[in-house]
Amino acid sequence: MKTDIEIAQSTELQPIAEVVKKLGITFDDLELYGKYKAKLTFDKIKAAEKNKVGKLILVTAINPTPAGEGKSTITIGLADALNKIGKKAMIAIREPSLGPVMGIKGGAAGGGYAQVLPMEDINLHFTGDMHAITTANNALSALIDNHLHQGNELKIDQRRIIWKRVVDLNDRALRHVTVGLGSPVNGIPREDGFDITVASEIMAILCLAKDIKDLKERLANIVIGYRYDRTPVYVRDLKVEGALALILKEALKPNLVQTIYGSPAFVHGGPFANIAHGCNSVLATSTALHLADYTVTEAGFGADLGAEKFLDIKTPNLPTSPDAVVIVATIRALKMNGGLAKDELSQENIEAVKAGFANLARHVENIRKYGIPAVVAINEFATDTQNEIATLRELCAQIDVPVELASVWADGPDGGVALAETLVETINSTPANYKRLYDDELTVEEKISQIAREIYRADKVIFEKKAKTQMTQIEKNGWDKLPICMAKTQYSFSDDPALLGAPKGFTITIRDLVPKLGAGFIVALTGDVMTMPGLPKKPAALNMDVTDDGAALGLF
């Protein structure tokens, strides 16, 4: 069996300028990065806004398990299949962070015969967006420390700086550091830490900004910490939003690439789905909607986290709301949600499918609360049995949700035709009637409680003392009308990663609230949230190499 990189490298790519011709994009609308990658000019983005708005399909999933779901693979394969059945379809997905690529993943651009290409470039530096974000983030840190060192005119309390540095790597040793050591010429000593770049507020900002003006305003609104008198310090107080926007101006332009089967794809932005909202850029999704008849996009983690944030945070910034939501599952992952261990998944187990279905059913129910029709996509594995599939079909019929098998990983577009046809039919027959879950005018406590009760199905929400104090502070600063960005384990509806399936009778505990004024939301943390992963004992980097003539090895 061919590996992902072998499939990718055996594919003959078309020049990206050819791929996007069918979207009405000319050579002059592109800023090429090599022959197969390009950024779209702001002029073309603006011009496209006059086009009609196409249909939007959001791909989300059940709660992830170590068995894997293949959300990106389905997203890519579904767009290929839509193109195959004669629709004009486009993809809008996130770009991968180098940290996980060098750590465990080895690559994140789909899989098998459903990949975006050139996968080597996408997995490495791509068009430099991550680096621009890293640089802007750390330039702000350097400017803050320089401000402290040069007299601290703003009276920033060095113990209350919340802005952290970043690297686009998995580097646990940088989680907690002390800086400014050695001598008075090296600045003011203080505690600091590094997050992974995709956890930076700047990544969230880049993914929500409508244009350069909006980008600059959002950057100016970032709260970097507090003064000795506890009043907030904004980037605009430091007067460096112009410099930061300058560093980010190219990164804001969406990146165009192609799938193995020549479908055009925006791959742009990749905020963490815990500390941030976990979706590709608004600019990419909006532009895709103006260029194609069907845009297939994706949200991070399971639907309780990813889809909720897509629908409550990202959607209000888009020209339309999703016309359908695809919930991806695998028989294997359902069985894990049904209580099996990873080494038991290869045997047929109907009861486990039934038990795990509760997880899927709850996600379907949740999506319907937003007024959007759901479709279930089963990403096929060779170990799935006919009985298990029949059971699942029956269970889906009971809750009246369409379900289709998809084998795009093995078969490319052909493996997604049934899913594509069902989706088109669903969109045509069941118009969406989107409504947000909560009203921003509610209090922070009310908004969080509503998400916890209606989406997670918690019985109770507890706010720890620290979070309560922060709520008072947030209200005092006039930040309480912002939406909430929940940071919770992706493995469970609850805040306990071990509670799989569809748990009931649990409590959600809110420990910490972090204002992200630039992104425009308040992050609510339900536990320790990992914003800097570590490397495993044998990192994927050990397998990576490059041939003497420059071909990548060891990405998969």
Add this chain to the structure above:
Amino acid sequence: MKTDIEIAQSTELQPIAEVVKKLGITFDDLELYGKYKAKLTFDKIKAAEKNKVGKLILVTAINPTPAGEGKSTITIGLADALNKIGKKAMIAIREPSLGPVMGIKGGAAGGGYAQVLPMEDINLHFTGDMHAITTANNALSALIDNHLHQGNELKIDQRRIIWKRVVDLNDRALRHVTVGLGSPVNGIPREDGFDITVASEIMAILCLAKDIKDLKERLANIVIGYRYDRTPVYVRDLKVEGALALILKEALKPNLVQTIYGSPAFVHGGPFANIAHGCNSVLATSTALHLADYTVTEAGFGADLGAEKFLDIKTPNLPTSPDAVVIVATIRALKMNGGLAKDELSQENIEAVKAGFANLARHVENIRKYGIPAVVAINEFATDTQNEIATLRELCAQIDVPVELASVWADGPDGGVALAETLVETINSTPANYKRLYDDELTVEEKISQIAREIYRADKVIFEKKAKTQMTQIEKNGWDKLPICMAKTQYSFSDDPALLGAPKGFTITIRDLVPKLGAGFIVALTGDVMTMPGLPKKPAALNMDVTDDGAALGLF
């Protein structure tokens, strides 16, 4: 008067594919980064090796002063002038680091009517080379700390890790840090520090590597620290040279841009001229030599540091040695070397010109030791008087060195025609007979002493106790046959920045020796060497901005 960025933005650029046609480069040889920047493919680099080798002109300078010399401006303007008089000329220079751009400089791509374009891109992310180096450097750090954390199989002594992290920013607070704090899951606590990216050994390696194979071998040879038994630990012991080379494979390809007047230019690599050798990449210079009849290149700081390293470290890696060396000076800088303060420079002062000439004369003498003819270029300023210029001409005549005024900053190529003609004449009439200053087979002490006595003109060289111990260690490890990369203040021939002009009777003190096995040299430090600059009270970043339609402001 127009600013640099105004001149740059009012220039109509040609597509880079057009600019390089005259060098025999086709569209397929290019990997475009937008319309005006491109990397050259390895295939074309290899193919060009069969061409004949052109003439090489090295531009260097007197010891720098706050008055400024304009070495890059002369380099660029000289190539424009050579093209103007009908020669096929090309530029090979370094790419700027974002740190100084955001700190003091605001930009580093020439000046006035002698600039490489697009200056905004070159000064910001360009083609991402710096980011790739930053990432490779920090990936190695993360892999080292992960190795410690995961059991430390190699028995690396965490107190003796010499590999530091980097950012491409001026960030003094990161000079000395502690990492791995917080809890056992965050790795092994240890002291660390950040250098600026251009001070990374990986930058030096990228600038000396001949191809990917050589790059990988050099990466494998990096010494990251020592074991508890004091034996060195190499990157090859960690088995990650493949991953690092993969991260760097695109950055190794030289970048092509154009000057205001359409001269093709390689702008590639930019190692610090103190801790490293301070020249653009071997690959860019070699390829330029195979593509053009005249290649104009540059070395960092004054000739005592920059030209010495160019001639003793870089030249042995090139297909030819320089045919002529241009030593850039300004009347103002000569007067500062002659003892004037910065605020006294606008008044005529013949005596100061005479006194300062000693500095220039010594550099001319040094260059001649390498068997290469020297030409003096005076970068004209409006405050220069006829008397001062006449004095300088007379002094140059006394030591039989050609001298030409150049006004390329104000006048573009026209301002460099006299210099270009003198150079061509010198090259035709005075064939170079290059010989290196020292023999690598000498001991470390002998090599350093030879540089200090023959180039700096020190009476005595003192090796501090630490340096003596290190020399023994270096010999024991079999590293003593490597060339020496001197790290010394750029402001003086001596190791005291206040000793301007042509000091005599001084002592050079060697404090520290750092093996850079990947770069292939031993760094000899003559004092505290700044490998991480700080930001000034009012950083250039405060003036930077971007317009709503994406145009850069505040770079100059």
